[in-house]
Amino acid sequence: MVKNKLAIIGGSGLYDVEKFNDRELLNIETPWGKPSDQILKTKYNNKEVFFLPRHGRGHFISPSKINFRANIDALKQLGVTDIVSVSAVGSLKEDLPPGKFVIVDQFIDRTFARIKTFFDNEIVAHVSMAHPTSNGLMNACEEAIKKSNIDCQRNGTYVVMEGPQFSTLAESNLYRTWKADVIGMTNMPEAKLAREAEIRYASVSMVTDFDCWHPDHENVDVQQVVKVLLGNAEKAKVMIKNLIDNFEDHIDPNDPTNNCLDVAIITAPEKRTQKTIDKLKTIAGRALNK
Ligand SMILES: CSC[C@H]1O[C@H](OP(=O)(O)O)[C@H](O)[C@@H]1O
Numbered sequence: 580m581v582k583n584k585l586a587i588i589g590g591s592g593l594y595d596v597e598k599f600n601d602r603e604l605l606n607i608e609t610p611w612g613k614p615s616d617q618i619l620k621t622k623y624n625n626k627e628v629f630f631l632p633r634h635g636r637g638h639f640i641s642p643s644k645i646n647f648r649a650n651i652d653a654l655k656q657l658g659v660t661d662i663v664s665v666s667a668v669g670s671l672k673e674d675l676p677p678g679k680f681v682i683v684d685q686f687i688d689r690t691f692a693r694i695k696t697f698f699d700n701e702i703v704a705h706v707s708m709a710h711p712t713s714n715g716l717m718n719a720c721e722e723a724i725k726k727s728n729i730d731c732q733r734n735g736t737y738v739v740m741e742g743p744q745f746s747t748l749a750e751s752n753l754y755r756t757w758k759a760d761v762i763g764m765t766n767m768p769e770a771k772l773a774r775e776a777e778i779r780y781a782s783v784s785m786v787t788d789f790d791c792w793h794p795d796h797e798n799v800d801v802q803q804v805v806k807v808l809l810g811n812a813e814k815a816k817v818m819i820k821n822l823i824d825n826f827e828d829h830i831d832p833n834d835p836t837n838n839c840l841d842v843a844i845i846t847a848p849e850k851r852t853q854k855t856i857d858k859l860k861t862i863a864g865r866a867l868n869k
């Protein structure tokens with residue numbers, strides 16, 4: 580049986596989980612290059628967990644330059660089965676003020692300058708993204724957040740913009756007409772690549788600002804965002820502890836992510852070269868070597 584292993588991908592404001600013991604920093608190489616930073620392997624209540632800051636410690640990687648493929652491949656190499664992203668987002672709704680957490684269940688991917696698949700050479704696969712987040716993992720996040728007394732909305736749509744500039748007023752208003760809830764720059768292609776790697780994914784998005792549509796908040800200002808972020812990050816760390824404790828109770832053994840490549844790879848076996856099969860060993864070894 581596959582052992583469930585949790586990883587947290589930390590976003591803006593969450594670059595480490597300092598208070599966990601048994602800390603080991605891992606340098607992982609992947610066929611896609613280097614991940615954003617060393618990966619922290621640590622323990623809480625005797626449970627192993629991995630942590631990777633997607634912008635690097637010190638926040639030196641912009642959203643468009645994150646090597647999402649290397650990040651996902653590295654976590655898969657470590658045996659990670661579940662990823663919870665912790666992200667800063669702008670709010671597109673009046674009832675989602677700064678400080679509120681949203682367990683995102685849907686995305687609108689508006690990014691255009693990123694590599695979005697592991698299957699772009701010789702071996703082609705089309706995974707379903709109808710439900711990009713895993714229900715069991717979202718249940719675990721909801722329970723962990725509630726236990727931490729954090730104000731939270733279950734479900735919501737996250738618009739992923741390219742950035743790094745924030746939206747124009749017209750764009751912000753357009754996304755509001757789409758009934759989207761929050762906006763950020765990083766959860767895609769992360770969620771797509773996690774799905775291709777058959778890793779369950781959930782996103783806990785922490786509201787830092789009202790973007791620019793709100794009549795009382797004309798601009799997004801990074802200084803303001805950082806102020807809210809620091810408070811959010813402390814709350815997120817409490818949530819992460821609760822999540823490590825409870826996540827295994829919520830794993831769905833029948834989650835469609837678990838073996839989604841079985842019905843996704845379309846390339847005829849005779850067209851798959853050994854070189855590409857080797858490159859995809861970590862991501863798709865299970866499905867390719869059956
Ligand atoms: C510092 S505000 C903009 C920045 O924050 C979010 O990143 P993350 O999702 O990693 O927390 C947003 O997507 C932008 O990258």
Ligand SMILES: Nc1ncnc2[nH]cnc12
Pocket residue numbers: 667668669670740745746762763764787788789790791799804
């Ligand atoms: N308003 C906003 N737009 C995009 N990404 C964000 N991250 C935090 N606030 C944001």
